[in-house]
Amino acid sequence: MADVTLRKVVKRYDEVEAVRGIDLDIADHEFVVLVGPSGCGKSTTLRMIAGLEDISDGDIMIGGDVVNDVPPKDRDIAMVFQNYALYPHMTVAENMSFGLRLKRYPKAEIKSRIDEAARMLDIVELVDRKPKQLSGGQRQRVAMGRAIVRNPKVFLFDEPLSNLDAKLRVQMRIEIKKVHQKVRTTTVYVTHDQVEAMTLADRVVVMNHGRIEQIGTPNELYHKPATKFVASFIGSPAMNFMPCRLEDVAGKLHVRLTDRLAFPLPLARAVRYQNIPRTEKLLLGLRPEHVTEAKPHLQPGVETFETVLDVTEPMGMETLIYFTMEGSQVCGRVNPNADAHDGAPLRLAVDLNNMHLLNEVTGVVL
Amino acid sequence: MATVTIDKAAPTRKVKYGSMSRDRTWALRWSYFFLVIFAIFSLTPPIYMLITSLKSSAEISAATNPWWVFHPTLENYLGLLTSNQFLRFFWNSAIVSIFVVTITMLISVPAAFALARMRFWGSAVLATGVFLTYLIPETLLFIPLFKMFAVIGDWTGIQLINRWYVLLILYPTLTVPFCTWIMIGYFASIPKELDEAAIIDGASWIQTLTRIFIPVAFPGIIAATIFAFTVSWAQFLYPLVFTTSTDQLVMPVGIITTLIKGDVFNWGQIMTGALLGAAPPLIIYAFLMDYYIAGLTAGATKG
Numbered sequence: 001m002a003d004v005t006l007r008k009v010v011k012r013y014d015e016v017e018a019v020r021g022i023d024l025d026i027a028d029h030e031f032v033v034l035v036g037p038s039g040c041g042k043s044t045t046l047r048m049i050a051g052l053e054d055i056s057d058g059d060i061m062i063g064g065d066v067v068n069d070v071p072p073k074d075r076d077i078a079m080v081f082q083n084y085a086l087y088p089h090m091t092v093a094e095n096m097s098f099g100l101r102l103k104r105y106p107k108a109e110i111k112s113r114i115d116e117a118a119r120m121l122d123i124v125e126l127v128d129r130k131p132k133q134l135s136g137g138q139r140q141r142v143a144m145g146r147a148i149v150r151n152p153k154v155f156l157f158d159e160p161l162s163n164l165d166a167k168l169r170v171q172m173r174i175e176i177k178k179v180h181q182k183v184r185t186t187t188v189y190v191t192h193d194q195v196e197a198m199t200l201a202d203r204v205v206v207m208n209h210g211r212i213e214q215i216g217t218p219n220e221l222y223h224k225p226a227t228k229f230v231a232s233f234i235g236s237p238a239m240n241f242m243p244c245r246l247e248d249v250a251g252k253l254h255v256r257l258t259d260r261l262a263f264p265l266p267l268a269r270a271v272r273y274q275n276i277p278r279t280e281k282l283l284l285g286l287r288p289e290h291v292t293e294a295k296p297h298l299q300p301g302v303e304t305f306e307t308v309l310d311v312t313e314p315m316g317m318e319t320l321i322y323f324t325m326e327g328s329q330v331c332g333r334v335n336p337n338a339d340a341h342d343g344a345p346l347r348l349a350v351d352l353n354n355m356h357l358l359n360e361v362t363g364v365v366l
Numbered sequence: 367m368a369t370v371t372i373d374k375a376a377p378t379r380k381v382k383y384g385s386m387s388r389d390r391t392w393a394l395r396w397s398y399f400f401l402v403i404f405a406i407f408s409l410t411p412p413i414y415m416l417i418t419s420l421k422s423s424a425e426i427s428a429a430t431n432p433w434w435v436f437h438p439t440l441e442n443y444l445g446l447l448t449s450n451q452f453l454r455f456f457w458n459s460a461i462v463s464i465f466v467v468t469i470t471m472l473i474s475v476p477a478a479f480a481l482a483r484m485r486f487w488g489s490a491v492l493a494t495g496v497f498l499t500y501l502i503p504e505t506l507l508f509i510p511l512f513k514m515f516a517v518i519g520d521w522t523g524i525q526l527i528n529r530w531y532v533l534l535i536l537y538p539t540l541t542v543p544f545c546t547w548i549m550i551g552y553f554a555s556i557p558k559e560l561d562e563a564a565i566i567d568g569a570s571w572i573q574t575l576t577r578i579f580i581p582v583a584f585p586g587i588i589a590a591t592i593f594a595f596t597v598s599w600a601q602f603l604y605p606l607v608f609t610t611s612t613d614q615l616v617m618p619v620g621i622i623t624t625l626i627k628g629d630v631f632n633w634g635q636i637m638t639g640a641l642l643g644a645a646p647p648l649i650i651y652a653f654l655m656d657y658y659i660a661g662l663t664a665g666a667t668k669g
Contacts, residue, residue: 052562073568085559089581098577099567150567 002063002153002186003028004049010057011044018044020210021058031180031187035197036207043158046190050156051075063153078147079156082163084139086131093127096146117148120182137168148183157189161196173199194234206230228283228363231356237288237320240330243360244284246276255284258326266301266353273357276366285356288320291332293340294347301353312340321346419638426633442638452639454613455620459599462533462616466598467591469534470541474590478549479575483561493550500543508607511536530614533605537598545590552586553579588654596647617643
């Protein structure tokens with residue numbers, strides 16, 4: 001096992017820069033997820049760590065050794081692909097042992113490793129089957145088994161769950177987490193699904209346009225996003241953004257959303273935003289769970305207002321509500337017992353203790 | 367009871383969705399019509415050959431119904447199968463075809479793998495070039511090739527003309543490009559991740575080819591093999607030009623040169639020889655048909 005370090009790694013395809021200078025330190029045993037929209041360079045980064053793509057500039061280190069020019073087979077890594085990439089003419093056991101057989105491991109050793117991995121992944125009864133006879137989830141397990149038996153320094157996962165249906169994806173997500181808890185191998189995992197990223201990762205790396213937007217634990221990214229991109233990418237439904245500006249009303253700092261609607265800021269927030277010029281164009285960022293129905297007893301920092309709902313989406317445990325404020329659509333989450341109906345008025349509360357203020361032009365969270 | 371209800375319902379449904387099923391019926395009728403025409407067209411010659419091969423020379427030249435055998439005889443078959451000359455032609459054809467198939471596969475499979483998977487400078491141009499060489503007809507090539515071998519014979523003393531093994535050099539010029547092209551297509555249909563997985567598992571290029579690609583592309587290899595065999599078995603122009611002594615001839619040329627004496631056509635034996643000559647490819651097709659079709663439809667059915 002080993003740590004993985006990326007230093008100013010760049011990948012250029014002719015004129016296009018797919019990865020624009022990435023710095024990343026992945027500790028031993030850590031589970032790091034690279035997440036971002038398609039084309040953000042996350043897969044390219046993973047393939048560069050694997051050695052399947054040359055790097056145009058910078059250094060990649062595995063276990064302290066620079067591996068820029070080391071071929072994939074000598075990097076001691078194992079990779080799980082989106083479409084499983086099982087060898088169709090081999091049985092499950094042969095698939096899993098292929099790498100070990102190439103390295104001429106003794107037969108007994110190969111067998112014990114396969115048995116162990118098969119037990120861990122619950123595929124013992126499948127070892128003599130061909131991939132064709134397996135379901136998608138089983139194939140994914142075999143692909144993971146192939147990686148585990150190699151006992152590599154680093155696991156690389158390239159969108160391993162994207163081909164599975166939603167229910168199976170949740171199941172396999174838990175499997176992957178369990179496997180990592182057992183083997184503790186350093187893992188780099190690529191996905192475009194922010195839920196996968198949040199649930200699996202020790203740390204999440206959010207990428208956009210070939211750059212890292214933010215690195216942090218799932219909670220840090222959720223509660224303290226650094227940019228508008230991260231704030232909107234992490235969390236579902238996404239964070240609401242409403243154009244606003246700051247205003248002093250009777251000696252108290254307010255955030256003004258519309259001509260008729262301005263909320264006084266709670267003390268901690270007022271102190272934090274005190275020095276922002278009052279003329280600056282800002283965005284108020286609020287997660288849907290901080291836009292709820294108004295309750296009789298209001299906590300400090302919670303303000304209420306009246307609005308007319310556009311659409312409601314009952315989810316069972318909660319109801320999602322959508323309304324328009326100054327042209328931008330806002331989503332909130334209310335109790336299913338609250339009197340929320342399509343086109344009906346409702347008194348809402350916003351929790352400004354959890355608000356974010358962003359620069360509208362740069363997208364930086366202030 | 368249930369059956370009765372369904373029977374009653376059936377006509378109404380037919381009327382309701384009539385246009386769809388009518389279209390389908392007509393499409394089927396037309397396809398049967400053309401398939402029957404095609405079958406008659408392609409089966410008549412071999413049937414006529416079979417009928418003729420069972421007749422004596424006297425009956426062939428007699429003015430009776432040519433589509434009926436009145437005095438069936440196996441004398442043509444016995445005559446050819448006991449003739450050392452004919453067995454020699456058959457043997458030559460078999461040896462040449464087996465060697466050509468082997469040479470072709472040994473060249474085209476690695477070539478296709480390299481062109482399909484190992485990105486190197488000019489690989490795309492080379493792949494197209496390989497196919498273009500297939501488009502040059504042999505009628506254009508045989509004179510320069512003959513001259514070339516004659517010159518080589520003069521310079522080095524190695525006599526290639528009028529030796530059966532010259533065909534081992536000539537036939538691959540026809541088979542290698544096409545088989546390479548088939549295999550490029552087949553290899554290209556194998557997902558890229560499969561060789562990446564093999565590379566990460568520690569396989570070299572050669573190991574990836576022999577342990578992953580060849581087994582996975584086996585139907586394609588069978589298709590290419592059948593093609594190479596058919597071409598070398600049936601090739602006529604090159605052996606006609608390059609071999610002349612009867613002990614060097616392959617079957618297609620042998621039959622023509624020895625069974626037509628001046629203006630005397632030994633039709634019975636010619637037809638028998640042609641039928642016997644068609645047997646090996648037929649047998650191979652019959653056994654490997656499923657593989658062959660799977661090879662031709664590769665990519666279309668890959669899930």
